[in-house]
Amino acid sequence: MPSARTHDLITIATGVALAPITYRMLSERALFGHAEAMRLTIWLVGAHLISGILFSPDLDLDSAIDDRWGVLRWIWRPYMRVVPHRHFWSHSLVFAPLLRLAYFYVVITGLIFLSVWGLAALGVVVPDYHLQLFMSLRRLIAANPEVSIALLAGFCSGSAAHTVADWAVTSGKQLLARLGLRIRRDYSRHDDSIHRRLFR
Numbered sequence: 001m002p003s004a005r006t007h008d009l010i011t012i013a014t015g016v017a018l019a020p021i022t023y024r025m026l027s028e029r030a031l032f033g034h035a036e037a038m039r040l041t042i043w044l045v046g047a048h049l050i051s052g053i054l055f056s057p058d059l060d061l062d063s064a065i066d067d068r069w070g071v072l073r074w075i076w077r078p079y080m081r082v083v084p085h086r087h088f089w090s091h092s093l094v095f096a097p098l099l100r101l102a103y104f105y106v107v108i109t110g111l112i113f114l115s116v117w118g119l120a121a122l123g124v125v126v127p128d129y130h131l132q133l134f135m136s137l138r139r140l141i142a143a144n145p146e147v148s149i150a151l152l153a154g155f156c157s158g159s160a161a162h163t164v165a166d167w168a169v170t171s172g173k174q175l176l177a178r179l180g181l182r183i184r185r186d187y188s189r190h191d192d193s194i195h196r197r198l199f200r
């Protein structure tokens with residue numbers, strides 16, 4: 001499979017390609033002026049890059065991707081253990097990126113809830129930040145429906161660029177195998193996981 005670095009390059013290249021296509025599609029519609037089309041394009045491409053680089057489908061294995069979260073990498077440990085590698089749950093086109101987004105939201109909200117609950121148990125009164133976060137997000141989405149859709153579309157396209165690249169490599173290898181050819185290249189460093197295990 002492509003390495004994490006190759007996937008990053010694919011994410012950036014597809015993001016760059018997506019920008020003029022999105023801008024043109026949006027500005028050609030009477031609903032959006034040029035400034036609004038530009039704003040939505042920036043949101044969509046930004047979400048595409050964040051999705052591909054930070055919320056990559058390969059968070060389903062101990063890889064270079066979770067390292068990018070630094071001290072917050074523990075967030076993805078349960079996800080990594082539960083979701084099988086390169087399965088529908090992590091490598092499908094729409095469901096998988098939305099699941100990662102939902103998972104991230106649930107973990108962050110759960111953490112805030114536990115902190116509030118723990119402090120309340122100690123007699124410290126803290127506002128219910130988890131509910132405030134939910135209400136703020138709901139208000140933001142309701143007030144900015146176009147931006148919300150652009151963000152979701154970019155989040156899905158960033159993940160799809162990864163998944164399609166994985167599929168292309170798998171199909172290419174199968175095709176070559178059917179033709180009696182074998183790829184000599186060593187893919188064992190997919191996402192640097194095995195490499196990390198050996199040299200850590």
Ligand SMILES: [Zn+2]
Nearest residue numbers: 057058086166
């Ligand atoms: Zn992958």
